[in-house]
Amino acid sequence: MENSKSNKRPEEEEVEYQSGFGNHLASEAIPGALPKGQNSPLICPFGLYAEQISGTSFTSPRNLNLRSWLYRIKPSVTHEPFKRREASHEKLVSEFNNQSKASSTPTQLRWNPPHIPDEPTDFIDGLYTVCGAGSSFLRHGFAIHMYTANKSMTNCAFCNADGDFLIVPQQGRLWITTECGRLQVSPGEIAVLPQGFRFAVNLPDGPTRGYVAEVFGTHFQLPDLGPIGANGLAAPRDFLVPTAWFEESSYPGFTIVQKFGGELFTARQDFSPFNVVAWHGNYAPYKYDLSKFCPYNTVLIDHSDPSINTVLTAPTEKPGVALLDFVIFPPRWLVAEHTFRPPYYHRNCMSEFMGLIHGGYEAKADGFLPGGASLHNCMTPHGPDTKTYEATIARGDEAGPHKITDTMAFMFESCLIPRVCSWALESPLMDRDYYHCWIGLRSHFTGEGTDMKSLSIQNAHDTESGGESMVVNI
Numbered sequence: 079m080e081n082s083k084s085n086k087r088p089e090e091e092e093v094e095y096q097s098g099f100g101n102h103l104a105s106e107a108i109p110g111a112l113p114k115g116q117n118s119p120l121i122c123p124f125g126l127y128a129e130q131i132s133g134t135s136f137t138s139p140r141n142l143n144l145r146s147w148l149y150r151i152k153p154s155v156t157h158e159p160f161k162r163r164e165a166s167h168e169k170l171v172s173e174f175n176n177q178s179k180a181s182s183t184p185t186q187l188r189w190n191p192p193h194i195p196d197e198p199t200d201f202i203d204g205l206y207t208v209c210g211a212g213s214s215f216l217r218h219g220f221a222i223h224m225y226t227a228n229k230s231m232t233n234c235a236f237c238n239a240d241g242d243f244l245i246v247p248q249q250g251r252l253w254i255t256t257e258c259g260r261l262q263v264s265p266g267e268i269a270v271l272p273q274g275f276r277f278a279v280n281l282p283d284g285p286t287r288g289y290v291a292e293v294f295g296t297h298f299q300l301p302d303l304g305p306i307g308a309n310g311l312a313a314p315r316d317f318l319v320p321t322a323w324f325e326e327s328s329y330p331g332f333t334i335v336q337k338f339g340g341e342l343f344t345a346r347q348d349f350s351p352f353n354v355v356a357w358h359g360n361y362a363p364y365k366y367d368l369s370k371f372c373p374y375n376t377v378l379i380d381h382s383d384p385s386i387n388t389v390l391t392a393p394t395e396k397p398g399v400a401l402l403d404f405v406i407f408p409p410r411w412l413v414a415e416h417t418f419r420p421p422y423y424h425r426n427c428m429s430e431f432m433g434l435i436h437g438g439y440e441a442k443a444d445g446f447l448p449g450g451a452s453l454h455n456c457m458t459p460h461g462p463d464t465k466t467y468e469a470t471i472a473r474g475d476e477a478g479p480h481k482i483t484d485t486m487a488f489m490f491e492s493c494l495i496p497r498v499c500s501w502a503l504e505s506p507l508m509d510r511d512y513y514h515c516w517i518g519l520r521s522h523f524t525g526e527g528t529d530m531k532s533l534s535i536q537n538a539h540d541t542e543s544g545g546e547s548m549v550v551n552i
């Protein structure tokens with residue numbers, strides 16, 4: 079039995095959502111399936127089992143406390159013992175130290191987009207760690223993974239005991255079935271699968287790739303808005319949470335693949351884990367459409383720090399210091415006067431991993447491609463490439479308001495210093511010439527006061543006499 083009444087293929091079905099970030103929600107696939115007045119009655123409606131999933135310690139302060147009650151046909155415990163997966167997945171890491179397969183470097187790193195394999199590869203097999211810091215065992219740290227896949231997960235579900243996944247699809251939709259119901263996630267949207275939830279990823283479009291940030295020991299929150307006020311950036315009501323959906327089919331040999339300490343373990347059971355008929359609580363998967371983001375920015379001078387575009391933040395115990403911020407660079411108007419509008423040159427005590435979902439990125443005229451990635455580690459200098467700098471200066475102060483369109487870049491920014499996995503450092507996708515993009519930055523120093531006009535005239539002259547062509551429009 080399935081609680082879907084339509085004849086459409088599952089991937090074509092319109093999925094319904096509940097809305098609101100961090101809300102206490104309740105959903106019934108069959109009316110009356112939620113117990114009334116208590117969580118754990120002696121006998122639950124329709125003979126369901128009650129099961130709690132906790133996302134925080136029982137005693138966490140109320141404003142941080144996360145848990146949900148699931149009412150299911152059979153409890154999760156009904157499975158054979160976990161075994162280490164035979165063809166063990168060696169490209170997942172959850173502990174980063176000097177014994178791990180990862181090392182740190184202050185060099186600016188950039189990767190070209192990964193190829194999607196031809197051999198059948200599902201989301202689990204196509205997931206590999208790029209970099210990270212800390213430890214899932216010590217409940218403090220993060221990992222950044224990327225995935226390429228071409229095949230839906232069949233007869234199996236994934237469960238991450240290590241941390242929360244924030245998935246950023248770059249190509250191809252992900253139809254994610256979870257214990258709380260279904261999420262249909264397209265490139266331009268993100269999904270968060272909190273620690274412990276079982277889920278299966280189906281690919282309605284076939285080939286797919288994207289990025290995943292995993293946080294250990296904490297969860298994503300909306301950032302405080304400070305002087306911005308009560309509104310702006312990502313609105314709580316735009317976060318969508320599944321409605322209860324279940325399947326009752328028996329599945330001989332259904333496999334739960336559990337990531338535990340970065341290793342994969344499997345356990346057999348004879349039923350689908352997507353057997354939750356009703357649930358309530360505030361711990362659940364969710365998705366968010368990045369085009370709903372309401373960006374704020376400077377309206378007179380200078381360049382705002384990227385924190386102004388924070389969608390979600392996974393905090394540390396230090397106020398204002400993120401274990402991992404998820405920041406976007408969406409389409410928006412640039413209006414600042416007598417200002418260098420692209421990102422400034424900088425060194426950051428935080429570490430910055432960037433990806434590009436579509437279009438171009440305002441600091442890089444070329445070389446940073448959709449599906450590609452870059453890492454600028456703690457205090458590693460970086461900023462706009464030479465072409466972007468020169469084009470900006472050549473345009474001078476008469477740029478006027480300008481809208482950046484066809485773009486969606488993002489950053490995972492962390493206070494911890496990531497180590498990069500050996501396969502990512504040795505990958506043929508690594509752009510070994512990345513540093514060239516800055517080597518051409520020339521001294522414009524004259525020793526006399528250089529005004530904007532003379533700099534741009536000088537630059538236009540240099541360009542005519544063989545300087546690089548300008549391809550960005552910022």
Ligand SMILES: O=C(O)Cc1cc(O)ccc1O
Nearest residue numbers: 383384421422430441460489
């Ligand atoms: O390095 C980057 O491209 C990300 C970034 C963007 C920006 O507008 C300001 C600072 C910053 O680190």
Ligand SMILES: [Fe+2]
Nearest residue numbers: 426430454460
């Ligand atoms: Fe940066």
